[in-house]
Amino acid sequence: AYVNTKEILEKASQEFYAVPALNINNLEFLQVIIEAGLEERAPVIIETSEGAIKYAGNGNILRGAKLFVDMVRAYADTIDIPVALHLDHGKHFEFIMAAIKAGYSSVMIDASEYPFEENLKITKKIVEIAHSVGVSVEAELGRLVGIEDNVIVEEHEAALVDPDEAAEFVEKTGVDFLAPAIGTSHGAFKFKGAAKLDFDRLKKVKNLTNKPLVLHGASSVPQEIVKLAEEYGANFKGAKGVPSEILKEAVRYGINKVNTDTDLRMAFVAGLREFLAGNPAEFDPRKYFKTSKEYVKKVIKDRMRLLDCANKA
Numbered sequence: 001a002y003v004n005t006k007e008i009l010e011k012a013s014q015e016f017y018a019v020p021a022l023n024i025n026n027l028e029f030l031q032v033i034i035e036a037g038l039e040e041r042a043p044v045i046i047e048t049s050e051g052a053i054k055y056a057g058n059g060n061i062l063r064g065a066k067l068f069v070d071m072v073r074a075y076a077d078t079i080d081i082p083v084a085l086h087l088d089h090g091k092h093f094e095f096i097m098a099a100i101k102a103g104y105s106s107v108m109i110d111a112s113e114y115p116f117e118e119n120l121k122i123t124k125k126i127v128e129i130a131h132s133v134g135v136s137v138e139a140e141l142g143r144l145v146g147i148e149d150n151v152i153v154e155e156h157e158a159a160l161v162d163p164d165e166a167a168e169f170v171e172k173t174g175v176d177f178l179a180p181a182i183g184t185s186h187g188a189f190k191f192k193g194a195a196k197l198d199f200d201r202l203k204k205v206k207n208l209t210n211k212p213l214v215l216h217g218a219s220s221v222p223q224e225i226v227k228l229a230e231e232y233g234a235n236f237k238g239a240k241g242v243p244s245e246i247l248k249e250a251v252r253y254g255i256n257k258v259n260t261d262t263d264l265r266m267a268f269v270a271g272l273r274e275f276l277a278g279n280p281a282e283f284d285p286r287k288y289f290k291t292s293k294e295y296v297k298k299v300i301k302d303r304m305r306l307l308d309c310a311n312k313a
């Protein structure tokens with residue numbers, strides 16, 4: 001069934017488990033996410049960035065948004081696990097409105113690069129619009145280090161979430177779920193030194209807001225995938241993600257939505273490289289994505305179990 005993201009996350013927050021939010025750009029990722037959800041009996045949160053919407057619609061934003069809603073609903077309306085579609089890192093009004101108009105379950109308004117008051121004002125406006133038509137809203141406080149949606153956020157600018165600000169922010173905006181920056185970053189090259197998240201801030205944000213919380217930049221960059229891809233010519237030197245143990249701890253302290261994009265991308269390309277190296281004569285796209293899809297599916301199933309949302313559909 002096609003549901004509102006808030007429904008999935010409120011339940012997760014009550015029962016202290018988390019659901020992976022899985023980014024898609026094409027049909028193949030959607031197919032294996034649905035298969036994984038059905039096999040694990042897990043709720044499914046699918047998300048698309050603004051770039052994915054532009055990509056799918058050949059630059060036409062509303063067409064791209066509608067394409068994803070129609071694809072996701074074609075699956076969701078015919079299966080018995082809950083499925084939600086979320087706009088990830090909505091930064092531009094045009095994309096947020098297109099997602100709402102097309103029928104997304106929820107939208108993120110990411111105004112985290114602005115000062116607090118500005119972020120609050122922008123987020124409040126989006127919440128009013130989205131809530132008026134039953135769409136739920138995610139917002140972000142603090143900034144991730146490293147590359148944030150192809151905007152390089154310098155180390156020194158990286159500002160982790162201020163828990164007291166978070167309480168005021170949630171109170172004044174009415175946002176449904178919140179992404180507190182606690183030390184992660186997007187992409188395959190996280191952390192300068194040892195992987196470390198600020199759990200003290202996380203616990204405070206949870207206690208002060210009592211809202212479902214989102215961890216961005218949560219890919220683990222499994223080393224076996226890195227090695228396999230490198231065996232077939234990839235160059236992923238220095239790739240590093242969030243260790244599983246740290247993810248489990250984050251869930252214990254109140255993270256309920258775990259944004260996962262990089263791990264899916266790396267599994268897909270590792271499978272593609274391996275398949276193409278071993279099948280020089282193959283040119284049927286229903287075949288040469290096979291290994292890629294298997295690897296992506298396994299990453300997703302493992303993560304559903306790790307986050308404890310398996311058998312929670």
Ligand SMILES: O=C(COP(=O)(O)O)NO
Pocket residue numbers: 023088089185186187188215216217218219220259260261262263
């Ligand atoms: O935060 C993410 C994904 O993060 P990763 O790059 O760690 O998969 N999407 O919004």
Ligand SMILES: [Ca+2]
Pocket residue numbers: 110111112113140143144148
């Ligand atoms: Ca941001």
Ligand code: NA
Pocket residue numbers: 047086087088089108138214259
């Ligand atoms: Na998001």
Ligand SMILES: [Zn+2]
Pocket residue numbers: 089186216217259
């Ligand atoms: Zn993110």
